[in-house]
Amino acid sequence: MNSEYGQHISVLLQESLDYLLGKISPEDSSVKYFADLTFGRGGHSLALSQRNSSIQLICLDQDPEAIENGKAMIAEKNLSTRITLHHANFRNFKKIVETNHLEIMQGHGGFDGILIDLGVSSHQFDTGERGFSFRFDGPLDMRMNPDDGGELNSFSTAAELIKNSTQEDLTKIFFEYGEEKFAKRIAQKICEERKVREIKTTNDLEEIIFHCYPKAMRHEKIHPATRVFQALRIAVNHELEIIEEMIPILAQMLCVGGRLAIISFHSLEDRIVKHSMRNLEKNEEIGRVLTKKPIIPSNEEILRNSRARSAKMRVLERL
Ligand SMILES: C[S@@+](CC[C@H](N)C(=O)[O-])C[C@H]1O[C@@H](n2cnc3c(N)ncnc32)[C@H](O)[C@@H]1O
Missing domain, CATH: 1.10.150.170 (Putative methyltransferase TM0872, insert domain)
Structure with missing residues (x-):
């Protein structure tokens, strides 16, 4: 693992795993497919893979530093047969799955769970050259993917x-x-x-x-x-447009009973998640919202990690 890659404490870790896994027990040995679309330091992915040894994970992050660190961590922990990491914006998730993991959609009927933990990682925030924070002097960059090479966005x-x-x-x-x-x-x-x-x-x-x-x-x-x-x-980073565009697409990529969990960090994001999930429940009738009120961190978690204070998680289950 790259020692230069800063610490990041995963937010709502137990709560997100409990919701994503639902009734799947640690002993269940049938293969299950999960996706972590915001891998970051891999805290959620790693914990998910430890909860059940039959879980296969497809992970994405648009940040090249998160990918470099993640690849080293996966190799170090001998997880390369269970965790596949792609350097991409999750806007391209469907295309990536169709190109590389079609069996999940065709053979398995979709994903058992998809997690999105939005926002910046502590590493991005604490690296002056990335320009996310006024606490350090650095170039005013702020792109989560500084070498997007014109991918489809060239932000x-x-x-x-x-x-x-x-x-x-x-x-x-x-x-x-x-x-x-x-x-x-x-x-x-x-x-x-x-x-x-x-x-x-x-x-x-x-x-x-x-x-x-x-x-x-x-x-x-x-x-x-x-x-x-x-x-x-x-x-x-076109954050709000991308999340709004992707929620209906991701819901379609779940298998029946599969769950989409989204952790957001400010009211604008949460509003989009809330309305999109409600629309999938009420109008499209393809999902059921499991969280009538958003799940928020305990006081104890906020004391341990002040970054968690504004977090809200909402979960949709595919019908
Ligand atoms: C809060 S961190 C995730 C932390 C991770 N859950 C953990 O426990 O270590 C958010 C990560 O999502 C990535 N990210 C944000 N928006 C993204 C997008 N549209 N596509 C791909 N990655 C994105 C960022 O680069 C960052 O590394």
Whole structure:
């Protein structure tokens, strides 16, 4: 395993495994297929593979560093016959399965469980050169897949977005994806600044945002740049569009009784998950929502891992 790859504590670990496995007992020896579409540090996948030794896992991550670390970990733990890791955006999951694992859809009737644990990993957040955080000075990148090579998206970096978007578009991004109340003022300031210098680094942007905040609000618990950085990350990686597009497709890829569990970290994501799952239950009638209220972490988990505090999990079972 790559020692450079930072720690990441898996969120809602027991709860997600309990829901995904449902009635499957540890002794059940028939082969089962699960997918982890956001492998990250592999915490959920590893725990899932340990719960039942007949589980086969197809895993994806769009981050090349997560893949490099994951491949080493899988080899080190002798799991290469049970865990297959693909470097891809989960937007391409169906194509990947049809090309490489068609027997799961045709022979087995689909996946027994699919997990999505959205958002950034602690490694991404804590690596200054990736540009996700204003805590470190680094290039304003924020792409989860910096070498997408034009895959189907060729996402722009945050710096390119800042450079090329109109003031109206920036305002909309900051307001809608960050719920930033000074969205308009920050977008205006960015547009003034970019006429005289390039806004290239996390520090450049953090400084602009900081000074757009009224003095009395600059040193509150939540740093002024938090919401704009979150908004840019969501925009750069097309996070909301992809999750909305994929939920109905993933539901169709489950076998009867198979479960889709999605862990999200902010209200916009959760709203999409909630509405999409409800639509599959009420209108499409192909699934049943198992979580009438979202599953949230215990106080104990939040004390252990503050990143868990905003997590919500919803689960759909295929009919
Ligand atoms: C919160 S971490 C997952 C942590 C993992 N469950 C664990 O326990 O170690 C989220 C991961 O999902 C990946 N990711 C986010 N959106 C993705 C997408 N659309 N396609 C593929 N991977 C994605 C990120 O690169 C990141 O590594």
